[in-house]
Amino acid sequence: MSTITEIETDAQWQQVLSSAPPSTLLIASFHAPWAAPCAQMATVLSTLASEYPVTEPPSTKWVSINAEELSDISETYDVTAVPFLVLLRNGEVVETVSGSSAVKVRTAIEKHAKKDSAAAKDAGATNGVSKPAEVAEVDPAKAKEELFKRLGDLVKAAPVMLFMKGTPSAPQCGFSRQLVGILRDNSVKYGFFNILADDDVRQGLKEYAEWPTFPQLWIDGELVGGLDIVKEELSSDTDFFKPYSVAVEATS
Numbered sequence: 001m002s003t004i005t006e007i008e009t010d011a012q013w014q015q016v017l018s019s020a021p022p023s024t025l026l027i028a029s030f031h032a033p034w035a036a037p038c039a040q041m042a043t044v045l046s047t048l049a050s051e052y053p054v055t056e057p058p059s060t061k062w063v064s065i066n067a068e069e070l071s072d073i074s075e076t077y078d079v080t081a082v083p084f085l086v087l088l089r090n091g092e093v094v095e096t097v098s099g100s101s102a103v104k105v106r107t108a109i110e111k112h113a114k115k116d117s118a119a120a121k122d123a124g125a126t127n128g129v130s131k132p133a134e135v136a137e138v139d140p141a142k143a144k145e146e147l148f149k150r151l152g153d154l155v156k157a158a159p160v161m162l163f164m165k166g167t168p169s170a171p172q173c174g175f176s177r178q179l180v181g182i183l184r185d186n187s188v189k190y191g192f193f194n195i196l197a198d199d200d201v202r203q204g205l206k207e208y209a210e211w212p213t214f215p216q217l218w219i220d221g222e223l224v225g226g227l228d229i230v231k232e233e234l235s236s237d238t239d240f241f242k243p244y245s246v247a248v249e250a251t252s
Contacts, residue, residue: 001050004029004042004062013065013073021057022090025113030067030074030084034191036153037100041083044102048109060113080167081197087112099198100150147200151208154201156221158191160244163205164215165196172196175227176215182230186241219244 007013007028020026029045031038042064049062067074067082077086077093085097085105095108155161160183166172168180183190195202195214206212209223217224224230233240 002052002054002058002060002062004046004049004064007063007065007070007073010070010072013063013070016061016063017088017091020061020091024058024089025060025094025109026088027060027062027109028077028086028088029062029064030077030079030082030086031064032066032068032082035082035157037150037157038083041085041100041102041105044100044105048106052113060109080194084197099200101200144204147204148208151201151204152221154193155218155223157193158189159220160188160190160241161218162190162192162215163195163201163218164192165194167194168192173214179215179217179227179230182227182234183241186234187245188241189244189246 005016007016016026027045027049029041031042045062045064049060052060065073067079067084077084077096079086081098083098083100085108086093087095087097087108089112094112097104097108162168162179162183164171164173164176164179166176168184171177171180193201195205202214205216209216211223211225213226215226217226217230224233
């Protein structure tokens with residue numbers, strides 16, 4: 001069975017790219033240690049990899065990449081949120097999948113790996129991983145429950161979590177840009193999620209938070225609000241962000 005290799009350096013990634021035969025589907029999973037959904041996705045991918053036997057030449061090659069530590073690689077493939085899957089063949093991107101939907105990930109991999117359908121069915125039956133058609137039949141209430149569980153993990157992924165349009169280095173709206181500036185000015189250590197890269201999170205968080213706009217700032221798993229609310233909090237308490245500042249961590 002195939003296994004997943006952790007890429008630790010840019011050079012190692014270049015070696016994987018250059019050595020992969022043109023026919024091999026390279027499956028690269030980008031993750032971050034603070035993002036709970038990445039741990040779930042790692043389990044999904046490990047299970048999927050086990051369905052693909054090691055062949056010569058290899059039909060698939062599975063790797064995992066820390067999106068923050070290897071930021072140059074992340075930027076090359078426009079990784080703006082994690083988990084993020086990039087499928088490549090002969091050095092060219094054939095598809096990307098953002099978010100932690102096991103259904104989308106399995107469907108994309110099976111489509112491009114061109115795995116024998118009968119073998120895939122047998123493998124699914126033996127390891128308990130559902131086929132996309134089976135998962136798609138889940139009722140809307142169940143799907144919403146699973147999404148809300150994911151959102152519950154996401155808002156607690158870091159003590160301070162910013163759900164924004166774009167990334168801190170490239171905000172895609174003025175409100176997000178201002179809120180990033182406020183966090184930076186207060187030396188706040190925070191995690192972020194680009195809601196433009198995952199529509200499930202973008203739409204689901206509006207209902208989960210009962211807050212229809214972005215950006216959204218969460219602290220210790222609780223919604224603070226948008227830009228106006230954050231400004232109000234700071235105007236009434238200049239030390240509002242002090243417990244979460246890098247300066248406090250450095251002196252404690």
